[in-house]
Amino acid sequence: MDSKEAKRISKFLSLVLRHKPEQIDLKLDNAGWAMVEELIEKCNSHSIALDVDKLTEIVDNNDKKRFVFSSDKQKIRANQGHSLQVDLGLEQKEPPVLLYHGTAIRNIDSIKEKGLLKGERHHVHLSAQTDVAMQVGSRYGKATVLTVNTDLMYKDGLLFYQSENGVWLTDYVPPKYIDFKDL
Structure with missing residues (x-):
């Protein structure tokens, strides 16, 4: 299978496993x-x-390891990013001191005011690697990477989870935990 076909199928799988299974009556x-x-x-x-x-x-x-098979390979699901109500069975976990969030530069003023919101998804997605965060942010326009003080967030009682593919998840990142000094 060539990479173009794999990408097309992967995007379709993201659609039906994360957002609209009804599109194919799944x-x-x-x-x-x-x-x-x-x-x-x-x-x-x-x-x-x-x-x-x-x-x-x-x-x-x-x-991005978006999908995972069950141990018996009879089932499949998306690791995170759902807009549907699903229970991924995630357990709370202490995050690293810093995590990163990629976004389009045009979103910075809103983020400074409101923080990082989950929108229609279950969680805000954070990465342990700046290059991954930049790749994610570049999907939405000219990108930048925000540094999040997750250690302080955790000490202040905010909860974190980590999906099977390593993405860090939280419900909300208030502006006070985001480093905007270079923006």
């Missing part, structure tokens, strides 16, 4: 899991050519 359980067999069948019936080998290749090679 059923997700409360934890966001879909049956692999049903996903493949529904994708194929909606002109997305998919089989177990292609799906495995996408899960294994996705640079």
Whole structure:
């Protein structure tokens, strides 16, 4: 499978596993899991050519590790980023001292005023690597990376989780924990 096809299928899987399973009449359980067999069948019936080998290749090679199989490989789900109500079973975890958030420069004034909001997603996404944060931010325009004092947030009682693919998650980042000095 070429990279263009893999990217197209991966974007479609993100859509149906994170936001709109109804687009292909896919059923997700409360934890966001879909049956692999049903996903493949529904994708194929909606002109997305998919089989177990292609799906495995996408899960294994996705640079952001967006998807995960259950231990028996019978189910699949997105690791995070859902706009649907799902319970990913995340446990609270102490974050590193600093984490990073990539965003478009045009969003800085709003972030200075309101902080980082989760919007329609379950959580604000933070990264342990600045290059990953920059890559995420560049999807939305000219990007910048914000440094978040997660150690202080945690000490102040704000909760953090880490998804299976290493993304750090929190409900909200107030402006006082964000370093804006270089912006």
